[in-house]
Amino acid sequence: MSSIYNQLIAILTRYMSGVNAHGILGNAVRQALLNPDQLHPRDIEILIPRLDRGIRLFVEVARQKQLWTEIEALSGRRETPSHTVSIRSEQDISQARVLAKAMCENARAKSFVTQKVATVVSELARNIVSYTQGGSIELVMAEGSQARILVRATDTGPGIPNIDEVLSGRYRSATGLGKGLVGVKRLADRFNIRTSKNGTQIEAEVHL
Ligand SMILES: Nc1ncnc2c1ncn2[C@@H]1O[C@H](COP(=O)(O)OP(=O)(O)O)[C@@H](O)[C@H]1O
Ligand SMILES: [Mg+2]
16 A cells, blocks of 8 residues: 555544544545555545545544644645644644644654654643643744744733743743743744733744
8 A cells, every 4th residue: 555545544543443544545545546556645635525424424523624634734735834723622732743743744854853843732732731721833834945844832821920930941840840841942943932911922943
């Protein structure tokens, strides 16, 4: 089987059983008269409408949009280099992480860079869940002379009044290690934070 076929299966099986994933992808490939051994990223456009029914059948509504985003990222569509995941729960953290990894892999990032981005996304998303009522993580892939991914975490929480202490590395929190944001700053090639009592916005950019 081609690696595109296997990558599609890998995505689908995060949302449904392996049997169902093979079932709906196998059917879609047959209906589209494609050869599963020779799938090309551009074939994903043709498969999308044929996957639609199965995905609506087997995936809960709240997760469908995320699944489509992952599938489209694999197709390498240039029109969708930016995705936003709303962050409220533990599950949202892992979805943002999975999506960030898919975008990096799709941009052919080295695996240690993908890991770096996944860590940045996890730390920022976890802080949103731990310390605020909710927020979002926006992932923007920027190409050009230096390919890079921007992770923008936005929330309307209480802000971080002791941000200087936190970033100095002297801070020790009761809840965690207190080293999440310092770690993100160290991993990022560009780091910017704006925080006030109305909320926090953190941008961390990683070069691919
Ligand atoms: N988005 C946020 N909104 C409000 N407070 C935050 C936010 N992110 C971090 N903080 C505060 O900054 C502290 C340090 O965060 P971090 O470096 O991630 O370490 P940890 O989460 O392990 O405590 C947290 O303990 C918390 O008090
Ligand atoms: Mg943290």
